[in-house]
Each structure stands twice: as structure tokens, then as C-alpha cells.
Amino acid sequence: MPEKPLTKDQLSPGQQAMMGILRAAVALFIPLATFAGLYGGFIFLRDSGAPQLIITAVAIVWGVGGVAALYLVVNYLIQKLPSAWEKRITPFLFVGPAIAILTWYLFLPTFRSLYLSFFDKFSRAFVGLENYAYVFTDRTMLTAFVNNVYWLVFGTGFCVVFGLLIALLADRVSFEKTAKSLIFLPMAISFVGAGVIWKFMYAFRPEGTAQIGLLNAVVTMFGSDPVNWLTLRPWNTFFLIAILVWLQTGFAMVILSAAIKQVPSTLLEAARIDGAKELRIVFQIIIPYIKSTIVTVSTTILLLTLKVFDIVFAMTNGLFGTEVLASQQYKQMFKFLHYGRGSAISIVILIAVTPVIWYNLRQFGKREVF
Amino acid sequence: MADAAAVTLHKAAGPSRKKSYANARKRQKIIISIILLVICIIWTLPTLGVLITSFRDRDEVSRSGWWTAGRELSALTFENYKQVLGGKPFSYTNASGDVVTERGDNMMGAFLNSLTVTVPSVIIPILIAAFAAYGFAWLDFPGRKVLFVAIVAILVVPLQIALIPILRDYQRIGLNGTFLGIWMAHTGFGLPLATYLLFNYISTIPRSTLESAFIDGASHFTTFVRLVLPLSVPALASFAIFQFIWVWNDLLVALVFMSGSGEKYQVMTQRLLNMIGTRGQDWHLLTAGAFISLILPLITFFSLQRYFVRGLMAGSVKG
Structure with a gap:
């Protein structure tokens, strides 16, 4: 460990590039690890034959913790951005998830149901007002x-x-x-x-x-x-x-x-x-x-x-x-x-x-x- | 107060008038009390009957009405609960001396499933809605007003509209019958209300409170987590109670999105519905099952009554 913290001017251009890559790697690794962990949890819950009490405990921690982790990770990524971009994107960190979910679960279904209501049993043939x-x-x-x-x-x-x-x-x-x-x-x-x-x-x-x-x-x-x-x-x-x-x-x-x-x-x-x-x-x-x-x-x-x-x-x-x-x-x-x-x-x-x-x-x- | 005023007015009419007036008021009050008492008894009898029956012996239940249970206090038993809670075969000796073995109803399993469905289905929408409410109240971005008006518009959209499209999506991407799938569904259906309620609360936090945080260099994220969330606890709690009761007692969403998992992940309401089908006349078991499904909401009701009322009042306009 060096006595003084390294500053940019003490590093050669090559070292600077290395540091940049390293930092980018860390920045990418954290979200990737989070996603991998969440996916692993999903597979465990779907396929596991563990006792039910364990499933309940894992599911609750995974579900609640997962959502919190996603917010933290996205916030972490946003803070890595240049500040002009950070300012522009932050609002969407806050309202984005809610808007996305509402669009998927309530807004679009209204139109999709309307559309489906003009089709037959299997949603294949158009039947008008039948x-x-x-x-x-x-x-x-x-x-x-x-x-x-x-x-x-x-x-x-x-x-x-x-x-x-x-x-x-x-x-x-x-x-x-x-x-x-x-x-x-x-x-x-x-x-x-x-x-x-x-x-x-x-x-x-x-x-x-x-x-x-x-x-x-x-x-x-x-x-x-x-x-x-x-x-x-x-x-x-x-x-x-x-x-x-x-x-x-x-x-x-x-x-x-x-x-x-x-x-x-x-x-x-x-x-x-x-x-x-x-x-x-x-x-x-x-x-x-x-x-x-x-x-x-x-x-x-x-x-x-x-x-x-x-x-x-x-x-x-x-x-x-x-x-x-x-x-x-x-x-x-x-x-x-x-x-x-x-x-x-x-x-x-x-x-x-x-x-x-x-x-x-x-x-x-x-x-x-x- | 009203009595006093009325009595003062009648003073001039002499003591006898005053007395008869007071008597009339008193009589009126007694009559009102009796009427209300009768209503309360009628309202309580159905639940009381189920509670008592769930503790009665299986043969007694089909032999006589629950209101006669007072005569056989010593015969009260926990057997029904034992049989309903466990998932293993349950044996007992019936009235004619034969040993009968029946499958248990595994209400314990259903209880855990309900818990697994409910806890994240309460916390996830609260978290997402709180972030969104903060965004709408304190951040500026294009489309802010239009998006919020859209949320107000879908406040009372019936969730029936979403069942078929979302079920098709779930079948395509493999979310049908998973906990994640039902959490997301409850989140989606609870979000408009949660966002709206929390926005009403969070937008009234004084601007100066937040500005002092920004001056100290805190980001929006930090301000939200450290300052706004703790300040919003009352609003979060009342929505949480409403959503808890709603999700715990929900049948439709569970039937649509959890049926894909078979019996293993059935929640309490589904299991109880099955029991109505298969145990039609086994009232000692049905009543025990019903009471197990009521116990958590009832505890909430008695321990947090004030918040419970507030939560239900706040959340009453859900779609």
C-alpha cells in the first residue's frame, strides 16, 4: 500500500486506463452480481423442494430485499454518470418503476382487453361485436x-x-x-x-x-x-x-x-x-x-x-x-x-x-x- | 350539553314538567340502547357460532345446534384444529367405534403460503409507490402532470380488466403460479392507490425540511431514504394495513395467478374454498378452517384498531 493516496497525475496514462477499466468492471460487476443473485433466488423458489417454512422465509427476504437492492443498484449506477445526466435520469429512478408497472398491469390491459373482446374464443378470428x-x-x-x-x-x-x-x-x-x-x-x-x-x-x-x-x-x-x-x-x-x-x-x-x-x-x-x-x-x-x-x-x-x-x-x-x-x-x-x-x-x-x-x-x- | 340547554329552557314550566322531560330523555336513551344492543348481538352471532362450532366434537356438531354447546362444555376440543392444520392423514374413532382416517387439510401450509404472498405484496408496492410519490412531489421532469393525472384516472379501474392480458403474459414468460408473479400482480393493482395516498402525504412535507438536506449536499436518493421515508411512516402504515387485509383476504387474484402452481402453493382463501367443496357438511372442520384464516386479520383488528380503521378508510376506493 502506498503511503499517500494515488492521484491521477502520479499515474502514467496506461495506469489511468487500467484504473478506468477496473472501475467500470466494478461498476458492472455489482449490478450483474445483484441480478444473478435475484435470478438464483427465483429459480430456488420455483423449483426447490425445501420445507415450507424455509421457502416462506427465503421468499420474503428475496422479494422485499430484491426490490430494495434494485433501487440501490440503479442509484449506484446513476451516480457514476456525469452530473448533467445524473440530474436528468434521477426522476426516472423514482417514478420509472411505478409507471412501468402501472402501464403493464392496468393501462395497457384496458386496451388489450378491448382488443380481445372483438375476437373469438382463442383470440384468433375477428368476430366484431359478437x-x-x-x-x-x-x-x-x-x-x-x-x-x-x-x-x-x-x-x-x-x-x-x-x-x-x-x-x-x-x-x-x-x-x-x-x-x-x-x-x-x-x-x-x-x-x-x-x-x-x-x-x-x-x-x-x-x-x-x-x-x-x-x-x-x-x-x-x-x-x-x-x-x-x-x-x-x-x-x-x-x-x-x-x-x-x-x-x-x-x-x-x-x-x-x-x-x-x-x-x-x-x-x-x-x-x-x-x-x-x-x-x-x-x-x-x-x-x-x-x-x-x-x-x-x-x-x-x-x-x-x-x-x-x-x-x-x-x-x-x-x-x-x-x-x-x-x-x-x-x-x-x-x-x-x-x-x-x-x-x-x-x-x-x-x-x-x-x-x-x-x-x-x-x-x-x-x-x-x- | 344538549340536555342541559333543553332543561334550562323548560325551567319556567315548573319542576314537574322538567322532571317528566328528563324522564322522557332517559327512557329514549334506554330504548336506543336496547335497539343497538340487539343489532350488535345479531351482528356478532354468525362469527360466534363459527368460533364455538370449531371447538365442538364432530358428532355433537351434526347432532345439535351450536347454541346448545353450553351444556357440554367439557366436550370442547382442539381436535378439529389438529386435523385441519396438518397435512398428514388424521385418524379418529367415530361414534360407532370405527377408526376413520382422513387426509388433513394442511391449513398450516396454506397459512405460510398466504404469508409468503402477503408480506412482499404489501412492502413492494409501498416502496415503489413511495419512490414515485417523492418523484411526483419534489422532482421536475417532462410529463410529470400528465402521468399523475393518468394515475388518478386508473384509481378505480376494475382489476378484472387486467386478468386475461396479464395471465397470457405470465403464461408466455413463465411467471404463472410463481410468488413473483402474484407479488407483481398485487403490486400493480395496489400501486395507483398507494401512489396517490403517499403523494398526498409526501407533498405536504414542508419544502424547508427538504432544502436543509439538499444544502448539506444530500442527493435526492439519500434525502428520500433518510428523511422522507421516516417522516411518512403514518401514511405508510395506514396503507400497509389496508393492503395487508386486501391481499390476505383476496381470492380472485390468487385463483387466477396462483392456480398454475397446483395445490402446493395455494393460499388460505383458495384452500378454504376447496374445503367448502370437499367438506361440504363437515362443519366442525370448515369452521376451524375459517377461523384459522381469520386469525391474523382479527389480531390486526384488535391490536391496531385505530390504524386499521384509518387504513381501511384511506384505501376504500381501490379498483
Whole structure:
């Protein structure tokens, strides 16, 4: 090791060139080693027969660490560049990955699905609007449309009405927090988990055997025959909607409750002094005051009901006339392997959300963030 | 407060009026309490039934309703969980004295798979979105505004639109049925919201805070990692909780992109769906399986309730 650090003027041109090559080699080696390591991890995870706990640990470290490593490596490379270039490229280190992923996963698929929706089952022959004709005339599809309208109207309606009602009631009792927790708790439950929970509630056994489903136990207690809830058309769709209401009312309640607490108490007191009944206060003061929140909550649940899939899939698999758009789309894709029809249905769902897209853009345009 | 005001007003009407008014308020409050209590009980019963049933003996479950379990407290058992969790054959002696051997449902394996899918699917989009949010908020580059408006536009685009095209890509490049594939899918579907939320947060960090870092010669990268990320922890946490619940409870994305791997890498929701198919009437097993799938979200719910609410509220408009 030399006593003093080497500076450029102490080196011969040949040595300088050597140093340059060496530095370039190091600069290349680091990213290459990173990529090789990441690729090795991918192969290990794909092919390994290691115990599952090890796979889980490796996968998490590899996945999370890999993304962090990629950012670090690219940053390292950028810093090697002349500063004018560094300045120009840095923004793309920051926004580039997000833009690339969004382009691949959401932006392009919109157009690719539109394109595929004009082609046949195997995406080979152009069929014009045939898939759309199917979507709007097939009997099962028409059932799906009608059911989806039920989901939109009654699913959203009940969630918001119950949410508002419970929020208003909870505002006036001493156990507000506990009550709200209990109603909100189902939000943590998956739609499939809720499927099991409610299948058990709706469990049906022939007359004469002990009913283990709570609803049929109640029904038979009052002397009626047990009901097979899930095959009872057209009400079965509403029994499925009940599951969504059970899951999502908590969401509506929490947000509406927060809004209700914002209503100025002076306004409420004044009304009470004037002798207004509680019901009138609710309809003429509270509801108008929180109107915009009600719209937001409704929109959110509308979007959810439009794409509802898991509940139907787990409870009835779309049988007994409970089909909805999203479950039909999944079936067209995976059961009938008809990519044309599957894509057409997804385009229909997209068209249904365009008003919300338009609204979001308009709201964003009003804000001056840039 | 409201009561006090109302009562003051009625003072002039004499003590009896005042008293009856207070009584009416009290009665009203009791009625409201009862109504709410009934609603709460109705809301809790379905979950309670599943929880109780999962601990009951298999024969008891099919013999009587779960609400009668109070009479047979000593008969409560962990057997159902043992059978559902393990993947090995499970033997038991049934009511008529025969030894029955059934395959376990390997819920433990599905639990680990869900964990493997969920943790990176939460952290990766947060990291990428935080970088992007910083870029949009603090860096200047051509197309900045147009790109951000595009992100706002795809906030509510339904993910159904992407399933077929992405599945075809995956089949072509061999990502179908891999963890990387599903992480990327969840990242893609979570990114618009994550970027939007984090941008709203990061763009409100005072300019002076960042400028002092730049004066000290820090690069954007260093500033981001050392200063902006730590400052954004509240926003990161609330998105993380939302995304965690979303990914953990997701069925559709897993069905589409993980089915290629067969049973080995099934996540919890897929396994539970299979159980509904194969275990149709074995309620003691189905309920135990359902409860295992609920346990992690429920722990999150009870331990981080405030953040949980905030996360779900912030993330409610996902596409």
C-alpha cells in the first residue's frame, strides 16, 4: 500500500486506463452480481423442494430485499454518470418503476382487453361485436345483469342505511366504542371466510332432523318448515347480499359516524330548543350536513358491489340463478376458456365505473396540487 | 350539553314538567340502547357460532345446534384444529367405534403460503409507490402532470380488466403460479392507490425540511431514504394495513395467478374454498378452517384498531 493516496497525475496514462477499466468492471460487476443473485433466488423458489417454512422465509427476504437492492443498484449506477445526466435520469429512478408497472398491469390491459373482446374464443378470428351481442342477450348473462343491479341497489342501500342508523344510535349510548367495534369487526373477514360463516347460518337439513343452521332453527321453532335459503329463487340473491351488508355496514358506519361528529353541536342545540323532534333533526339537519360523505361511502360500496365475486363464488358458484358479472367473467375465462367473452364482460364492468373515473379526474382538476 | 340547554329552557314550566322531560330523555336513551344492543348481538352471532362450532366434537356438531354447546362444555376440543392444520392423514374413532382416517387439510401450509404472498405484496408496492410519490412531489421532469393525472384516472379501474392480458403474459414468460408473479400482480393493482395516498402525504412535507438536506449536499436518493421515508411512516402504515387485509383476504387474484402452481402453493382463501367443496357438511372442520384464516386479520383488528380503521378508510376506493 502506498503511503499517500494515488492521484491521477502520479499515474502514467496506461495506469489511468487500467484504473478506468477496473472501475467500470466494478461498476458492472455489482449490478450483474445483484441480478444473478435475484435470478438464483427465483429459480430456488420455483423449483426447490425445501420445507415450507424455509421457502416462506427465503421468499420474503428475496422479494422485499430484491426490490430494495434494485433501487440501490440503479442509484449506484446513476451516480457514476456525469452530473448533467445524473440530474436528468434521477426522476426516472423514482417514478420509472411505478409507471412501468402501472402501464403493464392496468393501462395497457384496458386496451388489450378491448382488443380481445372483438375476437373469438382463442383470440384468433375477428368476430366484431359478437361477444357483446352474447353478453347482452344470453340468458345467464341477463340474470347476471339483473342480479348485479340488485347488488348495486340493495347491497349499497342497506349498507348505507344500516351504517347511518347504527352511527346515529351509537352516538347516543354509553357503550358507543364497543358497539362500533363489534359492527366493524366483519371488515377484517375475507369474503370466503364470510362465505363459510353464512353457509353455516343458512345450513339446511330436511324436516325432522335437528337444524344446526341458526336461521332454520329459528324458523322451525315458530313451527314452519325449514327453508333451503340458497336455492330459493329469486330470494337467494338477497340472502347473498345480506352477507355483503353484514361485512360492509361497519365501513359505512365508521365513516358516517366520523362525519356526524362534525355536525356543529350549536346547530343541533338550536333545533332542540326550537322543539324539533329527534327524527326531524336527523332528516333535516344531520343528513343534509353529511350529504357529501354519504355520496362518497355509497360510491365506494357501489364500486365494490359491481365487482362482487368471492361471495357468489364461495356460496353458490353462481348456481340457482345467483350469477353476477364478475363470476360470469371468471367462468368465461377459466371454465369455458373463452377469452373473447371474458374480455367483453370486463369492458362492460369498466364502462360502468367510468362515471367515477370522470368524477375523480374532475375533483383532481379542482385541486391545485401542481 | 344538549340536555342541559333543553332543561334550562323548560325551567319556567315548573319542576314537574322538567322532571317528566328528563324522564322522557332517559327512557329514549334506554330504548336506543336496547335497539343497538340487539343489532350488535345479531351482528356478532354468525362469527360466534363459527368460533364455538370449531371447538365442538364432530358428532355433537351434526347432532345439535351450536347454541346448545353450553351444556357440554367439557366436550370442547382442539381436535378439529389438529386435523385441519396438518397435512398428514388424521385418524379418529367415530361414534360407532370405527377408526376413520382422513387426509388433513394442511391449513398450516396454506397459512405460510398466504404469508409468503402477503408480506412482499404489501412492502413492494409501498416502496415503489413511495419512490414515485417523492418523484411526483419534489422532482421536475417532462410529463410529470400528465402521468399523475393518468394515475388518478386508473384509481378505480376494475382489476378484472387486467386478468386475461396479464395471465397470457405470465403464461408466455413463465411467471404463472410463481410468488413473483402474484407479488407483481398485487403490486400493480395496489400501486395507483398507494401512489396517490403517499403523494398526498409526501407533498405536504414542508419544502424547508427538504432544502436543509439538499444544502448539506444530500442527493435526492439519500434525502428520500433518510428523511422522507421516516417522516411518512403514518401514511405508510395506514396503507400497509389496508393492503395487508386486501391481499390476505383476496381470492380472485390468487385463483387466477396462483392456480398454475397446483395445490402446493395455494393460499388460505383458495384452500378454504376447496374445503367448502370437499367438506361440504363437515362443519366442525370448515369452521376451524375459517377461523384459522381469520386469525391474523382479527389480531390486526384488535391490536391496531385505530390504524386499521384509518387504513381501511384511506384505501376504500381501490379498483
